[in-house]
Amino acid sequence: xxxxxxxxxxxxxxxxxxxxxxxxxxxxxxxxxxxxxxxxxxxxxxxxxxxxxxxxxxxxxxxxxxxxxxxxxxxxxxxxxxxxxxxxxxxxxxxxxxxxxxxxxxxxxxxxxxxxxxxxxxxxxxxxxxxxxxxxxxxxxxxxxxxxxxxxxxxxxxxxxxxxxxxxxxxxxxxxxxxxxxxxxxxxxxxxxxxxxxxxxxxxxxxxxxxxxxxxxxxxxxxxxxxxxxxxxxxxxxxxxxxxxxxxxxxxxxxxxxxxxxxxxxxxxxxxxxxxxxxxxxxxxxxxxxxxxxxxxxxxxxxxxxxxxxxxxxxxxxxxxxxxxxxxxxxxxxxxxxxxxxxxxxxxxxxxxxxxxxxxxxxxxxxxxxxxxxxxxxxxxxxxxxxxxxxxxxxxxxxxxxxxxxxxxxx
Amino acid sequence: xxxxxxxxxxxxxxxxxxxxxxxxxxxxxxxxxxxxxxxxxxxxxxxxxxxxxxxxxxxxxxxxxxxxxxxxxxxxxxxxxxxxxxxxxxxxxxxxxxxxxxxxxxxxxxxxxxxxxxxxxxxxxxxxxxxxxxxxxxxxxxxxxxxxxxxxxxxxxxxxxxxxxxxxxxxxxxxxxxxxxxxxxxxxxxxxxxxxxxxxxxxxxxxxxxxxxxxxxxxxxxxxxxxxxxxxxxxxxxxxxxxxxxxxxxxxxxxxxxxxxxxxxxxxxxxxxxxxxxxxxxxxxxxxxxxxxxxxxxxxxxxxxxxxxxxxxxxxxxxxxxxxxxxxxxxxxxxxxxxxxxxxxxxxxxxxxxxxxxxxxxxxx
Numbered sequence: 001x002x003x004x005x006x007x008x009x010x011x012x013x014x015x016x017x018x019x020x021x022x023x024x025x026x027x028x029x030x031x032x033x034x035x036x037x038x039x040x041x042x043x044x045x046x047x048x049x050x051x052x053x054x055x056x057x058x059x060x061x062x063x064x065x066x067x068x069x070x071x072x073x074x075x076x077x078x079x080x081x082x083x084x085x086x087x088x089x090x091x092x093x094x095x096x097x098x099x100x101x102x103x104x105x106x107x108x109x110x111x112x113x114x115x116x117x118x119x120x121x122x123x124x125x126x127x128x129x130x131x132x133x134x135x136x137x138x139x140x141x142x143x144x145x146x147x148x149x150x151x152x153x154x155x156x157x158x159x160x161x162x163x164x165x166x167x168x169x170x171x172x173x174x175x176x177x178x179x180x181x182x183x184x185x186x187x188x189x190x191x192x193x194x195x196x197x198x199x200x201x202x203x204x205x206x207x208x209x210x211x212x213x214x215x216x217x218x219x220x221x222x223x224x225x226x227x228x229x230x231x232x233x234x235x236x237x238x239x240x241x242x243x244x245x246x247x248x249x250x251x252x253x254x255x256x257x258x259x260x261x262x263x264x265x266x267x268x269x270x271x272x273x274x275x276x277x278x279x280x281x282x283x284x285x286x287x288x289x290x291x292x293x294x295x296x297x298x299x300x301x302x303x304x305x306x307x308x309x310x311x312x313x314x315x316x317x318x319x320x321x322x323x324x325x326x327x328x329x330x331x332x333x334x335x336x337x338x339x340x341x342x343x344x345x346x347x348x349x350x351x352x353x354x355x356x357x358x359x360x361x362x363x364x365x366x367x368x369x370x371x372x373x374x375x376x377x378x379x380x381x382x383x384x385x386x387x388x389x390x391x392x393x394x395x396x397x398x399x400x401x402x403x404x405x406x407x408x409x410x411x
Numbered sequence: 412x413x414x415x416x417x418x419x420x421x422x423x424x425x426x427x428x429x430x431x432x433x434x435x436x437x438x439x440x441x442x443x444x445x446x447x448x449x450x451x452x453x454x455x456x457x458x459x460x461x462x463x464x465x466x467x468x469x470x471x472x473x474x475x476x477x478x479x480x481x482x483x484x485x486x487x488x489x490x491x492x493x494x495x496x497x498x499x500x501x502x503x504x505x506x507x508x509x510x511x512x513x514x515x516x517x518x519x520x521x522x523x524x525x526x527x528x529x530x531x532x533x534x535x536x537x538x539x540x541x542x543x544x545x546x547x548x549x550x551x552x553x554x555x556x557x558x559x560x561x562x563x564x565x566x567x568x569x570x571x572x573x574x575x576x577x578x579x580x581x582x583x584x585x586x587x588x589x590x591x592x593x594x595x596x597x598x599x600x601x602x603x604x605x606x607x608x609x610x611x612x613x614x615x616x617x618x619x620x621x622x623x624x625x626x627x628x629x630x631x632x633x634x635x636x637x638x639x640x641x642x643x644x645x646x647x648x649x650x651x652x653x654x655x656x657x658x659x660x661x662x663x664x665x666x667x668x669x670x671x672x673x674x675x676x677x678x679x680x681x682x683x684x685x686x687x688x689x690x691x692x693x694x695x696x697x698x699x700x701x702x703x704x705x706x707x708x709x710x711x712x713x714x715x716x717x718x719x720x721x722x723x724x725x726x727x728x729x730x731x732x733x734x735x736x737x738x739x740x741x742x743x744x745x746x747x748x749x750x751x752x753x754x755x756x757x758x759x760x761x762x763x764x765x766x767x768x769x770x771x772x773x774x775x776x
Contacts, residue, residue, distance in 0.1 A: 107721070113455065121448040124446035206594055206595045206596075
């Protein structure tokens with residue numbers, strides 16, 4: 001009986017490896033969509049296998065890897081990053097210059113272990129630049145690997161300080177958590193003073209805890225009144241009645257939510273059913289709440305958030321980006337897509353400045369691009385004139401928006 | 412009876428043969444044939460194999476359901492990281508340091524298992540499942556509250572229950588190094604786990620478990636599993652034997668945790684959540700309760716499978732789930748088993764039929 005069981009397992013293993021053997025050839029596709037749908041990538045694989053010459057033409061292209069949660073609860077971020085990066089890659093390729101890109105997205109389910117696996121998969125594929133990873137906790141793990149392997153890494157949205165700390169080859173497009181916490185406190189102190197503030201944050205999350213720590217520090221320094229602080233963890237992220245009741249009891253008139261949009265959506269709807277209507281203030285993790293499936297966007301009316309990107313911005317570049325994104329992916333792009341778009345353009349600029357070529361090894365490219373990163377200035381969707389210092393942190397201006405009639409508007 | 416004994420003996424050797432063969436093949440392949448992605452899977456696979464073996468000892472041999480083995484891994488991992496980081500100056504040799512970390516991590520996990528076992532193992536019923544489930548969650552929250560650092564004066568530990576303290580509350584001297592930063596987990600750990608260490612750990616654990624099962628204590632444990640009342644009537648100290656098996660299982664899971672924790676430069680406590688416990692349980696159940704070789708093979712395949720399925724992109728986990736269901740149905744369906752068994756081992760048909768008859772009887776019972 002056990003032998004039979006063994007034989008079944010072995011048979012399934014053989015079958016599995018056969019599948020993989022077929023599947024791994026798809027990665028050669030020049031227009032790999034980062035796995036937006038399996039059908040397309042399967043379709044790609046057939047064309048690639050049919051015309052071997054096609055993949056040879058991509059020989060002169062730089063290989064960019066992108067990592068993010070494409071499935072699971074944080075999928076909206078990873079998908080946005082891969083899609084945003086793809087648009088930038090397509091644009092640059094369409095310019096027809098010497099610099100051509102090839103993009104491949106890998107899924108990490110927002111898990112550090114899987115993220116490292118995805119990273120290794122991309123290196124096997126021949127990745128020369130890494131746009132990733134999307135979320136902070138996996139990003140810290142991957143950044144350590146990338147530092148040891150000397151892979152040039154620019155994360156669109158891994159905002160924890162630990163991502164760039166002590167690593168000369170890792171750069172951020174987004175603000176670091178402390179900067180967001182500080183900017184939030186500054187903004188509140190300047191524009192909506194006199195509020196009694198409650199903070200609800202997730203204390204098993206680097207991102208949330210990091211922002212909260214600096215927010216608290218800055219709020220104290222600016223003389224803001226923090227009347228209540230409530231915490232929750234991954235496992236208790238389904239019910240916030242305790243925190244909300246306590247915040248209400250403490251007389252909070254503004255609730256600061258340095259958290260992602262899924263728990264935030266629950267908080268908003270629970271507060272609504274309680275009849276509690278404070279001012280809501282979020283950070284970039286709140287971005288995405290309007291496109292969340294099944295969420296009543298009227299609950300998010302009046303929510304303020306700090307986000308570097310607004311799809312309703314008037315400038316031509318943003319409008320083109322939004323139009324292309326809508327056309328290709330049928331969705332309004334969020335800040336993560338814009339960050340990834342900017343990340344690809346940053347790589348583009350760094351290649352122009354350093355003069356590296358696609359035939360160089362990943363390590364050579366990394367060493368050559370690090371010194372130019374502190375010299376280049378990139379005009380992106382998320383900010384004009386982004387610059388980097390040697391620590392890897394970006395310098396750009398924060399922007400606050402408020403949700404009105406289901407769209408972001410500048411207050 | 413005699414043939415049974417022989418086959419038992421043969422079965423005892425099989426896991427070693429498979430593991431050693433796999434190690435040799437993989438070591439040869441690692442010189443250029445295997446890609447980075449595959450190489451990076453070697454150590455975690457070893458960790459999960461050891462953890463699954465530990466859980467198999469608890470669920471398969473002792474017959475008590477544990478839903479918190481990731482908690483023991485977590486204890487092992489974080490104790491291991493603290494040990495390794497604080498000894499990095501005094502023991503520069505990474506192999507020795509890893510060994511010391513594994514021993515200390517395993518001891519702490521065993522201690523945790525002992526503390527849980529004191530009240531729970533006296534009870535009958537599913538209490539262990541409930542308590543270990545809670546244990547896993549409690550450990551996760553406790554570690555999230557821990558801030559640990561080391562400087563030349565030794566370890567500094569702060570318990571940050573209110574969530575308002577930071578690294579500066581450790582009051583370390585200038586050259587101090589933070590090891591665990593609360594929710595951020597352990598960041599910047601020197602990775603010292605190697606595939607060789609994982610392989611040795613599997614062999615040692617196999618040796619311990621197989622000898623345990625075939626020892627006087629092991630037989631007593633299995634007697635308790637099969638018929639508690641009869642075992643009690645024979646004068647066995649139920650709690651004592653259950654405790655021995657459970658603490659051993661916890662300790663081994665802790666050792667697996669150390670290997671895991673020292674394989675990544677950053678780990679967070681939330682990695683060792685309920686899902687991880689269930690994942691290990693799935694390895695054990697699909698490998699066969701009490702079946703050591705089955706556990707090893709099931710763990711390897713089921714752990715590596717999601718990575719191998721990357722070609723399916725978004726449908727990866729869906730395919731994985733289908734594979735799980737198919738394996739579950741296939742291993743429980745007598746007809747399917749007979750069909751495949753007949754296909755692959757036709758000459759042993761007679762034996763197989765005997766085996767199935769035995770299986771049927773045991774099911775009826």
